[in-house]
Amino acid sequence: MLTSSRDSAARRIAVDAMGGDLGPAEVVAAVKLALAQQPALNPVVLVGDEAQLTPLLAQASLPIDGQRLSLHHAPEVITMDDKPVLALRRKKNSSMLRAIELVKDGAASVVVSCGNTGALMAGGTLRLRTMQGIARPALAAVVPRAGGSFVLIDAGANPEARPEHLLHNAILGSHYCRVRLGQATPRIGLMSIGTEEGKGNALTTEAHALLRAAHAQGILNYAGPIEGFQVFAAEEPVDVVVCDGFVGNIMLKSWESLVKFFTSTIKAELRANPLRMAGAIMAKGAFAALKSRIDPDRHSGAPLLGLRGNILKAHGSSKRLAICAAICAAGEIISAEMNQHIEADVQRAASVLSTPLSPQ
Amino acid sequence: MLTSSRDSAARRIAVDAMGGDLGPAEVVAAVKLALAQQPALNPVVLVGDEAQLTPLLAQASLPIDGQRLSLHHAPEVITMDDKPVLALRRKKNSSMLRAIELVKDGAASVVVSCGNTGALMAGGTLRLRTMQGIARPALAAVVPRAGGSFVLIDAGANPEARPEHLLHNAILGSHYCRVRLGQATPRIGLMSIGTEEGKGNALTTEAHALLRAAHAQGILNYAGPIEGFQVFAAEEPVDVVVCDGFVGNIMLKSWESLVKFFTSTIKAELRANPLRMAGAIMAKGAFAALKSRIDPDRHSGAPLLGLRGNILKAHGSSKRLAICAAICAAGEIISAEMNQHIEADVQRAASVLSTPLSPQ
Structure with a gap:
């Protein structure tokens, strides 16, 4: 499914519910906070194990309304101890990779995760292509x-x-x-x-x-x-x-x-x-x-920039406030159409790169 | 004059009296402190303008005995605002360059200066050769x-x-x-x-x-x-x-x-x-x-290591205690015969550099 970037599905925030040190309950609490704090927040897709998430959402009185919040099942978890490259190869159904795939497929714009940093950076870089004109994400x-x-x-x-x-x-x-x-x-x-x-x-x-x-x-x-x-x-x-x-x-x-x-x-x-x-x-x-x-x-949420879509990494030990801040940051990035503005400036800068520089 | 490194003249500490922000009085006070604190300190040569230093030494009741303390006249000063390369070319009679020359000529082992960092680093690197086997000072x-x-x-x-x-x-x-x-x-x-x-x-x-x-x-x-x-x-x-x-x-x-x-x-x-x-x-x-x-x-006194002789740089704004610490450090470097030990290890390491490395 390929959708235009202005399509409402594409403007969703995919939240990896499983990878943090404090487990999915903390992520669910963070999503609840973010939705309450920001009435205009982009729709959130919670990605993770349905069997674990459903009771946590019920406990938190957070309804899956399919509008502001939806659930995307992913049965596997990439842990902090997993070797990034191996994990990416073997855990295709992990919450992290599935969240990245949602962005790749145009069903979301930004991934928020507090999981394994190496896997997230490598997964983002390998699965999402870089923007036109950009060779390396930062x-x-x-x-x-x-x-x-x-x-x-x-x-x-x-x-x-x-x-x-x-x-x-x-x-x-x-x-x-x-x-x-x-x-x-x-x-x-x-x-x-x-x-x-x-x-x-x-x-x-x-x-x-x-x-x-x-x-x-x-x-x-x-x-x-x-x-x-x-x-x-x-x-x-x-x-x-x-x-x-x-x-x-x-x-x-x-x-x-x-x-x-x-x-x-x-x-x-x-x-x-x-x-x-x-x-x-x-x-x-x-x-x-x-x-x-x-x-x-x-200012939780370090973004990997320069990709078609964004990856926001929160510390593995993030508590709900930090994860909530990262989710809200994801909303700001989408609302500001940050990536479209970046692409325009990278195109303008192409002439700088093609002009031989004066020695001075 | 070329002397062996064990010669007593060669074991002297050349102190640049002129380049610090607080002027030569602070350096004179630091020398007095160092000589008092360390009865076995290596002989100190104070390098700078005689006309300014003589009254300061008298005021400090610090006698030029030719044994523990001697004076080496250098009429010029490299200031903090001087451009390093220009200063080195134009101010041949500066206290900093003269102090470095004392080490080069074997009349001292270490220079202590709180003067212009760029000039000191460049002057040390250009005037003193690197040790056998070492390409760059650090x-x-x-x-x-x-x-x-x-x-x-x-x-x-x-x-x-x-x-x-x-x-x-x-x-x-x-x-x-x-x-x-x-x-x-x-x-x-x-x-x-x-x-x-x-x-x-x-x-x-x-x-x-x-x-x-x-x-x-x-x-x-x-x-x-x-x-x-x-x-x-x-x-x-x-x-x-x-x-x-x-x-x-x-x-x-x-x-x-x-x-x-x-x-x-x-x-x-x-x-x-x-x-x-x-x-x-x-x-x-x-x-x-x-x-x-x-x-x-x-721990005042950042040394430039890897040269035949050592340069110890103290902060430009150093007060007497900091300059004194640097002078005492210079004494320790000489007493421990640090450079001789370094030269021996650099020679031992030559075989490491000449052996092709295994890829692992």
Whole structure:
């Protein structure tokens, strides 16, 4: 079944009910929340084992009305321990693969899953074709910084990027930033070392030239290369940080690791004596505010962009609020017709890629 | 003048007195501290403008005895705003270049400077030759993590590394870790994405094979590839994190940026109302302990390793304690005969590089 992208079936959100650490009950609760919070949310298709889901839906008083919510049976589950490539080959009837197939067949636009990341990324990349003009999909993530948030792209999909992939990452990230963070003309920074001409490496030097050419044509808003010390700073912030998937994955994960180290060190120090503990209780509002400021659940759902359809990955350990945020993000992506806008800009950028670049 | 490396003149520490943000008085104070703290410290040569330094030394009651402390006149200063390549060409009589020349001529072993980073790195690389068998120097940094610290190498010297450069970084980092952190057999991790075979990129795949071969020959203690989430964690920690200078520089600077964002957010939240402020005052010991835990001054002095002689870079804004820590580190590097040990291991590793690697 092939339907036009404006067809109502195609605008559905396929939610993988089975793959998360907390099981299908948490996903059902998240769907209920999302439908209640967003009266205009796109229709949701819950994909998973009917025998497990039917009683959970009844318990949650969530009716399968065939309009706002429908159920798509998939008896198998890809677990966190499954090897991605093997799982994709052997578990054809898994909730994850079936959800991806719904997008491939035009019966949904976006997949939301908190299942096995490797399988989801590989499954999405192998089953959904890339958009016209785009060679590699990229993973985006929203990260808080002083005074706001930025989109990091690529957070790990394509570890061996070529310059044109970084140009496409900039276009993908810009549009995602528009939808998710509401920035009309997001400022794009190219992750590099040293911001003078000639610093960085061969990849960033060429990507810099492409981004400048695309900026000159009004395709995007390129602010130039940025260094590590600028990433979280409030001064001249960028809204989109562009890099290859190797650098992006290492940055994102090492940041999470650093925040954990930092917060556990503070906690241990605050518990070291009764005076500090009493002080910590009085100041607890500050710690709660900090936690909510850097809470990954607020912007849950890292999308794999550049495909015909979108895949939104939520953390495996996501609770209902995080899964709900990802489902709502899927709705925003569809309503904003993000992919159509991306395709138009990728076409406009084709001339940048076919023009020989001046050495400067 | 060419002297053997065991000659007492060659074991001197050349301190660039002029390039830091706080000026020569702070460097003089740091030298005084270092000489007082470490009675067996190697002799120090203070390099800079005599007319400025003589009164500062008198004020500090620090005598030029020609034994523990001597003065080497250099009338020019490379400033933070100088373009590195131009400065190196035009300011031949700068304190920085003269200090490097002392090492080149065998009149000192290590340069300590808080001057212009670009000029120092370029000057060291151009004026001092690399060690036998090593093609590129690497910049090391000591970074705190849960339960200890690790050495990050390369923090920015060589942004286009080949696999053999990463093998050499591992050897350089191991020896620096031994001297600075007292680890007898430092565990080495290769910075990558995904720890399964076949993940990462072409560079890490080849470097992984080289590191495994060097480990098999007992040259170093390779723990395998690590992911970003492991960097600051207490579980199975590594003592040396090996990467190319592009990734290393971005990681290090983005971590500093993240810590700034984090601490400024906490501060602002703690000041938001009187109750929180009172609590913060009661708990201030915890914040002081955290600050000292992550204080960059404790392990001040990022060395450029792999050269015949060493260059230790302290932050431009270093205060006397940080500069003193760097001077003391220089003494440890010389006393441990670190470079001789590195040269021996690089020679042992030559067989690893000349043997074709098995595909596995």
